[in-house]
Amino acid sequence: MTGTDDVLLVHGGTPLQGEIRVRGAKNLVPKAMVAALLGSTPSRLRNVPDIRDVRVVRGLLQLHGVTVRPGEEPGELVLDPTRVESANVADIDAHAGSSRIPILFCGPLLHRLGHAFIPGLGGCDIGGRPIDFHFDVLRQFGATIDKRADGQYLEAPQRLRGTKITLPYPSVGATEQVLLTAVLAEGVTELSNAAVEPEIEDLICVLQKMGAIIAMDTDRTIRITGVDSLGGYNHQAIPDRLEAASWASAALATEGDIYVRGAQQRSMMTFLNTYRKVGGAFEIDDRGIRFWHPGGSLKSIALETDVHPGFQTDWQQPLVVALTQASGLSIVHETVYESRLGFTSALNQMGAHIQLYRECLGGSRCRFGQRNFLHSAVVSGPTKLQGADLVIPDLRGGFSYLIAALAAQGTSRVHGIDLINRGYENFMAKLAELGAKAELPGGPLA
Numbered sequence: 112m113t114g115t116d117d118v119l120l121v122h123g124g125t126p127l128q129g130e131i132r133v134r135g136a137k138n139l140v141p142k143a144m145v146a147a148l149l150g151s152t153p154s155r156l157r158n159v160p161d162i163r164d165v166r167v168v169r170g171l172l173q174l175h176g177v178t179v180r181p182g183e184e185p186g187e188l189v190l191d192p193t194r195v196e197s198a199n200v201a202d203i204d205a206h207a208g209s210s211r212i213p214i215l216f217c218g219p220l221l222h223r224l225g226h227a228f229i230p231g232l233g234g235c236d237i238g239g240r241p242i243d244f245h246f247d248v249l250r251q252f253g254a255t256i257d258k259r260a261d262g263q264y265l266e267a268p269q270r271l272r273g274t275k276i277t278l279p280y281p282s283v284g285a286t287e288q289v290l291l292t293a294v295l296a297e298g299v300t301e302l303s304n305a306a307v308e309p310e311i312e313d314l315i316c317v318l319q320k321m322g323a324i325i326a327m328d329t330d331r332t333i334r335i336t337g338v339d340s341l342g343g344y345n346h347q348a349i350p351d352r353l354e355a356a357s358w359a360s361a362a363l364a365t366e367g368d369i370y371v372r373g374a375q376q377r378s379m380m381t382f383l384n385t386y387r388k389v390g391g392a393f394e395i396d397d398r399g400i401r402f403w404h405p406g407g408s409l410k411s412i413a414l415e416t417d418v419h420p421g422f423q424t425d426w427q428q429p430l431v432v433a434l435t436q437a438s439g440l441s442i443v444h445e446t447v448y449e450s451r452l453g454f455t456s457a458l459n460q461m462g463a464h465i466q467l468y469r470e471c472l473g474g475s476r477c478r479f480g481q482r483n484f485l486h487s488a489v490v491s492g493p494t495k496l497q498g499a500d501l502v503i504p505d506l507r508g509g510f511s512y513l514i515a516a517l518a519a520q521g522t523s524r525v526h527g528i529d530l531i532n533r534g535y536e537n538f539m540a541k542l543a544e545l546g547a548k549a550e551l552p553g554g555p556l557a
């Protein structure tokens with residue numbers, strides 16, 4: 112989608128109502144696909160969403176000789192890694208800047224081929240997003256890294272060795288890097304200060320099915336005993352708790368009522384507590400969760416994003432739109448990404464009152480407090496939002512703009528909507544199912 116097609120006209124003021132379904136998690140599925148590279152036999156992954164991050168990883172795997180084909184059921188992929196080979200660097204470069212996932216190819220390719228080339232990474236522009244932890248841990252395993260203008264060249268002169276690692280911060284990606292590298296390394300790896308997000312637990316389940324030996328302690332320590340070989344897996348990906356929360360926030364901000372089929376309580380407990388404090392209603396059953404605005408006014412809250420089991424940072428941006436409709440002053444302290452509140456300036460243009468601060472507001476101090484980043488916000492509400500011209504800055508910011516446009520009076524032009532396809536399967540068809548009044552320049556949504 113390019114040019115004028117990449118804009119959505121949204122006529123706000125209609126509550127979103129109905130049922131949509133979330134599929135496998137964006138933050139698990141591409142990593143489980145990378146894990147298939149470690150196996151000596153094919154893997155089957157089910158509940159795979161049709162999103163761009165999946166297509167990027169599929170392309171990268173195919174460049175390395177992995178056969179990827181649809182399985183028997185919808186949303187199933189069969190990944191056959193029996194003929195893994197070095198990819199042509201020029202071809203891989205076409206994937207530069209496309210997502211964060213290529214960095215996770217390092218360990219598997221070093222095990223399979225003894226070398227790896229990793230193109231420049233993409234992902235949301237919500238902070239500096241360094242990858243120093245990744246390279247530090249890979250060096251500890253025994254890899255050498257040569258950073259060049261076109262990307263990173265890695266080599267494993269001999270079999271990688273298990274090691275003791277303490278992460279400076281419980282990074283999701285660096286934890287996954289350790290897991291995907293340690294499972295076939297020689298000896299034991301002990302990882303302290305690991306991230307323990309549900310998507311990481313699910314990746315551990317995938318690796319265990321392949322034959323890995325991984326133990327998780329209650330204190331953010333993960334112990335991996337390296338094995339000599341791994342087989343394929345058959346796995347149903349956990350549902351996307353981040354997408355589910357986005358639709359929940361849309362229900363709240365538009366005074367709507369959405370049943371999110373596939374949403375699971377266990378991975379959303381922290382979000383659900385916050386949703387209830389804001390005044391949102393929800394009802395959980397075995398198939399999903401119904402989220403709705405119960406009428407009356409929403410309540411302001413103090414919110415701090417954090418690593419799991421804290422409030423996930425990817426939930427923050429969509430919920431902030433709902434907070435513009437809450438009575439009083441809400442405080443939002445973003446402690447995971449230093450620049451994840453920039454999207455609020457467009458909400459202010461629509462009529463919201465959101466003031467950003469460099470200080471850590473709301474109680475605890477974080478890594479950004481002394482470093483001059485606008486990483487806290489005070490949202491005063493309720494405010495009436497008016498339609499505006501909006502340019503999507505990043506994935507969750509983009510979904511937030513859609514929610515704001517749907518909640519606003521009048522028409523908004525939302526530019527750059529293709530970015531949303533990176534992490535939200537079929538979002539336009541879902542909007543249409545929920546009764547959103549929106550259209551592409553060429554015609555209706557679905």
Ligand SMILES: CC(=O)N[C@H]1[C@@H](OP(=O)(O)OP(=O)(O)OC[C@H]2O[C@@H](n3ccc(=O)[nH]c3=O)[C@H](O)[C@@H]2O)O[C@H](CO)[C@@H](O)[C@@H]1O
Pocket residue numbers: 137138139211212238239240241242243244245280281282283284285306308423424425447448449
């Ligand atoms: C594809 C994917 O799964 N993306 C998720 C993943 O991103 P990702 O894995 O990139 O996020 P990390 O958990 O690694 O990043 C957290 C913090 O650690 C810092 N850091 C990270 C690595 C490093 O080498 N050095 C460093 O300083 C980052 O700048 C950031 O401030 O976890 C984030 C936190 O839950 C989510 O918002 C993203 O949706």
Ligand SMILES: C=C(OP(=O)(O)O)C(=O)O
Pocket residue numbers: 137210211233234235425506507534
């Ligand atoms: C930050 C996100 O993703 P990524 O790490 O892929 O940029 C996100 O999903 O909100």
